[in-house]
Amino acid sequence: MFKVLMIGCLMISVSSFAAELTTLKNDGIHDANGAGFSKLQEPKEALGDFPKRTDGTINWVKALDQKLISPRSNKVGDGKMTSVNLDLILKNTGSMPYVLFSHKVHTSILTCANCHIDIFLPKQGSNFINMNNIMAGEQCGVCHGAVAFGIQDCAECHNVPSDKGDLR
Amino acid sequence: MFKVFMAGSVVFLFSLAVLANEQTESEASQRLMIANKLAHQVSGLVEAKAKADYQQKLKSVQGLLSAHKRITDINSDFTKELMLQKETEPFIKKAEQLAKKHLFKEAKVSLDRAYLATVASIKSQRTGQTLVRSLDFKTEKEAYEYELGRYKNYKMLVNMMINERHAFERDSRTKPFFDEENRYHAQADALVEKGQYGEAAKLIEKASKSLVNLLRNSGIYIPGA
Numbered sequence: 001m002f003k004v005l006m007i008g009c010l011m012i013s014v015s016s017f018a019a020e021l022t023t024l025k026n027d028g029i030h031d032a033n034g035a036g037f038s039k040l041q042e043p044k045e046a047l048g049d050f051p052k053r054t055d056g057t058i059n060w061v062k063a064l065d066q067k068l069i070s071p072r073s074n075k076v077g078d079g080k081m082t083s084v085n086l087d088l089i090l091k092n093t094g095s096m097p098y099v100l101f102s103h104k105v106h107t108s109i110l111t112c113a114n115c116h117i118d119i120f121l122p123k124q125g126s127n128f129i130n131m132n133n134i135m136a137g138e139q140c141g142v143c144h145g146a147v148a149f150g151i152q153d154c155a156e157c158h159n160v161p162s163d164k165g166d167l168r
Numbered sequence: 169m170f171k172v173f174m175a176g177s178v179v180f181l182f183s184l185a186v187l188a189n190e191q192t193e194s195e196a197s198q199r200l201m202i203a204n205k206l207a208h209q210v211s212g213l214v215e216a217k218a219k220a221d222y223q224q225k226l227k228s229v230q231g232l233l234s235a236h237k238r239i240t241d242i243n244s245d246f247t248k249e250l251m252l253q254k255e256t257e258p259f260i261k262k263a264e265q266l267a268k269k270h271l272f273k274e275a276k277v278s279l280d281r282a283y284l285a286t287v288a289s290i291k292s293q294r295t296g297q298t299l300v301r302s303l304d305f306k307t308e309k310e311a312y313e314y315e316l317g318r319y320k321n322y323k324m325l326v327n328m329m330i331n332e333r334h335a336f337e338r339d340s341r342t343k344p345f346f347d348e349e350n351r352y353h354a355q356a357d358a359l360v361e362k363g364q365y366g367e368a369a370k371l372i373e374k375a376s377k378s379l380v381n382l383l384r385n386s387g388i389y390i391p392g393a
Contacts, residue, residue, distance in 0.1 A: 079280075082284070084290070084295070085291075086297055087297070087298040089298065089300045090301050091300060091301065091302045092303045092314070094315070094373060094377075095373070095376065095380055095393070096392045097391050112232065112283075113225065113228040116231050117231030117232075118224075123238070124238070124304065125303050130317050131318070161393075
C-alpha cells in the first residue's frame with residue numbers, strides 16, 4: 001500500500017513539471033511542513049536516470065523496455081499484465097495526418113479498465129476526441145500532458161498520412 | 169502470572185478513573201465518543217471505497233462484454249460469444265449476490281475473473297489487427313459542431329502565437345490568410361442560419377485549413393499536407 005502511495009506521489013510530482021523534474025518542496029502540491037514530508041522520495045532520486053524524450057519528459061516506453069519500471073495490473077501486484085496487440089487508425093483529424101493508436105504500447109503500461117469505459121467507450125465511432133478536451137486534461141489528456149508526453153509534438157500521434165489532398 | 173498482572177492493571181486503572189475529577193472524566197468520555205465516531209467513519213469509508221471499486225469494475229466488465237458482442241457479431245462467431253457468456257455469467261451472478269450482502273471486496277474479486285476472461289477473448293480475436301475508425305455523427309449539425317471545435321482550437325493557437333509567443337504579427341504577409349479564413353467562416357455562418365450544416369462543416373474545415381497554412385507560412389511546423 002505504501003509503495004502504491006509512493007508511486008502516486010511520484011506521478012503527481014511528475015505531472016507538475018513540463019520538462020524537468022522539480023523538487024517536492026517546489027511542486028506546488030506537497031506541504032513541506034507536513035509531518036510525513038521528509039519520508040517522501042524526491043522525483044529526481046527515483047526518476048533522474050530514466051530515459052527522457054527530447055522535451056525532457058520521461059519516456060515510459062523506453063523505461064519499460066529497459067526494465068526500469070514493472071507495471072502492476074492491480075494494487076497488490078498479484079495479477080498479470082495483459083497486453084493487447086491492436087492498432088487503431090483514427091480518421092477524423094481534419095487536415096492533419098491520421099492518428100495511430102497502439103493498444104500494445106498502452107496496455108504494456110496500463111490495464112484495459114484504466115481507460116475503458118470511463119474515458120473511452122470500447123465502441124466504434126463513439127469517442128469524440130478533440131484537442132480542446134485533451135488540453136483540458138480529458139480523454140488522452142488525462143495522461144498526455146500530465147504524466148506522459150504532451151501535445152507539443154503533433155507527429156507523435158498524428159503520424160499516418162491521410163488521403164485528404166483536396167484541402168491543400 | 170501474566171493474568172494476575174493484567175487483573176492488577178485493570179484494577180489500578182479503574183481506581184485512577186474513580187479518583188479522576190469530573191472535568192477529566194468529561195474530557196475522557198468526549199474523546200472516547202470522538203474516537204468511536206471516527207472508527208465508524210473509517211469503517212464507512214472503507215466500505216464506500218470497496219463499493220466504488222466494485223461498481224467501477226462492473227462498468228468495465230459490462231462495457232467490454234458489449235464490445236465482445238459487437239466483435240463476434242461482425243465476425244459472425246456466435247460460438248465464441250456463447251462460450252464467453254457461459255464462462256462469465258457464474259462470476260457475474262456470484263458478484264451480484266455478494267454485492268447484495270455488501271461484500272463488495274469479494275464481489276470485485278469475482279468480477280475480476282469475468283473481466284480477465286473477457287479481455288482474453290477480445291485479445292484472441294483482435295490480436296494483430298489494424299482497424300480504421302471514423303466518428304459516427306448522428307446529425308450533420310453534430311459533425312459541424314465537431315469541425316467548429318477544431319476551428320476554434322486553431323484560432324486559439326494562432327492567437328497564442330501572436331499575443332503570447334510573439335512568433336508572428338498581423339501584417340501584410342499574414343492578412344491574406346486571415347481574409348480567407350474570415351470569408352470561409354462568414355459563409356459557414358450564413359449556411360448555419362439556413363440549417364445547412366453539412367455544407368457549413370466543409371467551409372469551416374476550409375477556414376481551419378487557412379489557419380494551418382498561416383501557421384506553416386509563419387514557420388510553425390504542423391504535420392500533414
